[in-house]
Amino acid sequence: MERMGFAVVGTSAIADSMIETTAASEAARYVGSMSRSEERAAGTTERHGGTAPFASIDEVCACPEVDAVYIASPNALHADQALQCVRAGKHVLVEKPLAQNAAQAELLFDEAAAHGVVAMEAMRSVHDPGMDVIAAAMERIGRVRRASLRFGKYSSRYDEVLAGSQTNIFDARLATGALMDIGIYCVEAMVRLFGAPQTIACAPVLIADAATQATGGVIDGAGTILAGYGDKIVELSYSKISQDLMPCQIEGELGTVTFGGASIPSHGTLRLRGQAARDAGYSAAQSASDIVEELVFPPCENNMCYELEDFVACVRGEMDAAPWRDITLASLAVTDEARRQAGIVFPADTAAAHIE
Numbered sequence: 001m002e003r004m005g006f007a008v009v010g011t012s013a014i015a016d017s018m019i020e021t022t023a024a025s026e027a028a029r030y031v032g033s034m035s036r037s038e039e040r041a042a043g044t045t046e047r048h049g050g051t052a053p054f055a056s057i058d059e060v061c062a063c064p065e066v067d068a069v070y071i072a073s074p075n076a077l078h079a080d081q082a083l084q085c086v087r088a089g090k091h092v093l094v095e096k097p098l099a100q101n102a103a104q105a106e107l108l109f110d111e112a113a114a115h116g117v118v119a120m121e122a123m124r125s126v127h128d129p130g131m132d133v134i135a136a137a138m139e140r141i142g143r144v145r146r147a148s149l150r151f152g153k154y155s156s157r158y159d160e161v162l163a164g165s166q167t168n169i170f171d172a173r174l175a176t177g178a179l180m181d182i183g184i185y186c187v188e189a190m191v192r193l194f195g196a197p198q199t200i201a202c203a204p205v206l207i208a209d210a211a212t213q214a215t216g217g218v219i220d221g222a223g224t225i226l227a228g229y230g231d232k233i234v235e236l237s238y239s240k241i242s243q244d245l246m247p248c249q250i251e252g253e254l255g256t257v258t259f260g261g262a263s264i265p266s267h268g269t270l271r272l273r274g275q276a277a278r279d280a281g282y283s284a285a286q287s288a289s290d291i292v293e294e295l296v297f298p299p300c301e302n303n304m305c306y307e308l309e310d311f312v313a314c315v316r317g318e319m320d321a322a323p324w325r326d327i328t329l330a331s332l333a334v335t336d337e338a339r340r341q342a343g344i345v346f347p348a349d350t351a352a353a354h355i356e
Contacts, residue, residue: 003025003026003027003028004027004028004029004091004312005029005066005067005068006022006029006030006067006069007031007032007033007034007054007060007063007066007068007069007070008022008032008033008034008069009033009034009054009057009069009070009071009072009081010034010071010072010073014095015033015070015072016044016048018070018072019033020048021302021305022070023048023049025305025309025312027308027309028068028308028312030048030050031050031051031063031065032045032052032053032054033050033053033054034054034056034057034059034060038053041055052065052066057084057085058084060085060090061088062088067315068090068091068092068093068315069081069085069091069092070092070093070094070122071094071095074176075097075100075174076100076173076174076175076176076347078094078097078098078099078100079098079100079104079107079108082098082099082108082119083107083108083111086108086111086115086117086119087115089116090117091118092112092117092118092119093120093121093122093308094108094119094120094121095122096123096184096185096188097121097175097180097184097331097332097335098121098328098332099332100346100347100348100349101332101335101336101346101349102329102332102336103348105328105329106329118311118321119325120307120311120324120325121324121327122307123185123188123307123327123328124263124264124303124304124306124307125185125192125261125262125263125264125265125303126189126192126307126324126327127303127306127309127310128264128303128306129297129298129306130259130261130264130265130266130298130303131189131193131265133296133297134193134257134295135193137268137295138250138252138257140255140270140272141250141251141252141253141257141270142252142255143252143253144194144232144250144251144252145231145232145251145252145253146232146233146234146235147190147232147234147248147249147250147251148234148235148237148246148248148249149186149234149237149248149262150236150237150238150244150247151182151183151186151238151239151244151261151262152182152222152237152239152242152243152244153240153244154239154240154241154243155169155240155241157170157240158221158241161207161208161214161221164214166214166215169181169240170207171215171219172215172216172217172219172344172345172346173216173347175346176219177220177221178205178220178222178223178240179204179223179238179335179338179342180335181240182238183223183238183335184331185238185263186225186236186237186238186262187225187331187335188327188328188331189248190227190234190334191330191331194232195330196334197228197234197334199227199228200225200226200334200337200338200341201226201228201341202223202337202339202341203225203226204222204223204338204341204344205221205223205239205241206219206220207219207241217344218343218344219344220342220344221241222240222242223239223342224236224237224238225334225338227334247260247268248260248262254273255271255272255273256270256271256273257269257270264303265297266297267295267297268294268295268297269293269294269295270292270294271291271292271293272290272291272292272293273287274289274290275288275289310324
C-alpha cells in the first residue's frame with residue numbers, strides 16, 4: 001500500500017522526533033514542515049529530506065501530497081488547526097493535549113467523523129505496548145486498592161518564570177502549565193489502565209495568580225490529583241518545578257506492580273505477596289516469602305512509533321479509533337475539573353471562545 005504523506009506543524013524537538021519516526025516507517029513518508037517563519041519551515045524541511053515547506057495551515061490543507069497532518073504547535077492552537085485540517089479532508093494526529101478542554105475535543109472528533117477522516121491524540125504512553133505489560137501484571141495482584149502514577153522533572157523554563165519573563169511552557173493563554181504539559185501523561189495512563197474515575201480532587205501548586213501578566217493569570221507548576229473509583233484510589237503526582245525520583249506503583253490485595261516512566265513505561269517489577277507479617281514491632285516488615293519478578297518491556301528507542309502505527313491502522317480501517325477517542329475525552333474531563341478546582345482558565349473555557 002502507498003505510504004501516507006505527512007505534513008508536520010511545528011519545528012520543536014517533539015516535531016523532529018515524529019519526523020524521524022515517520023522516516024523509519026514503511027507506512028508513512030514525510031512531506032514537509034509548517035512554521036510561521038518561512039525560513040525555518042524551509043530549513044527544517046530540507047534538513048529532513050522533505051519536498052514541500054509550508055508557511056500556513058491553509059497551505060498544508062491545500063497540498064495534494066498531504067494525506068495526514070501531525071500537529072505539534074502550542075497547545076492553544078491544537079484544536080483550531082486540527083479542525084481546519086479535518087474539514088479539508090486531512091487526517092490529523094495531534095500532539096497531547098489534543099485540545100484545551102473536552103468540549104473542543106468532542107467537536108473535533110465529531111467533525112472528523114463527519115468528514116470521513118481520523119482524528120487521534122498523539123499520547124505516546126497510551127499506545128506503548130509497555131502499558132499492556134503493566135495491565136497483564138495487574139491481573140495477577142488481585143483487587144487493586146491504590147495506585148500512584150508520577151512524573152516530575154525540573155523545567156529550565158521555570159527559571160524564566162522566576163525572573164518574571166514570559167515563557168510558553170507556563171502560560172494560561174497558551175493552555176500550558178504543569179498539568180497539561182506533564183501531568184496529562186499521568187492522567188491518560190490512569191484512564192488507560194483503570195477507566196474514567198468517579199471523583200477527583202486536585203491540590204495544585206500555583207506559581208502565579210490572576211494578576212500575573214507574564215503567565216496570563218493563574219498557572220500551576222506542580223500538583224497532585226486524587227481520583228476516586230469507589231473500590232480504589234489513584235494518586236497522580238506531577239511537577240515541572242522539581243524532580244520526582246519515585247517509581248509508579250499499583251497496589252493490589254495480592255501484590256504490587258512498580259514501574260518507571262509515566263510517559264515511557266519501563267523497568268518494572270511484580271511482587272506477589274507471601275504470608276502477611278503480624279509482628280507490629282517491625283514496621284518495615286510486610287510479608288514473608290514474597291515472589292518478585294522483573295517485568296519485560298519491549299525495547300524501543302523512540303516509542304512515538306507506536307502511536308504512529310496505531311494512527312495509520314485507524315486510517316486504513318484496520319483498527320477502531322473509538323477506544324483512543326474515549327481515553328482522550330475522559331482524560332480531558334479530568335483535567336477540566338482539576339483546572340476548575342485550581343482556578344486555571346484557558347481561552348477556550350469561555351463560551352464565546354469555543355471553536356465552531
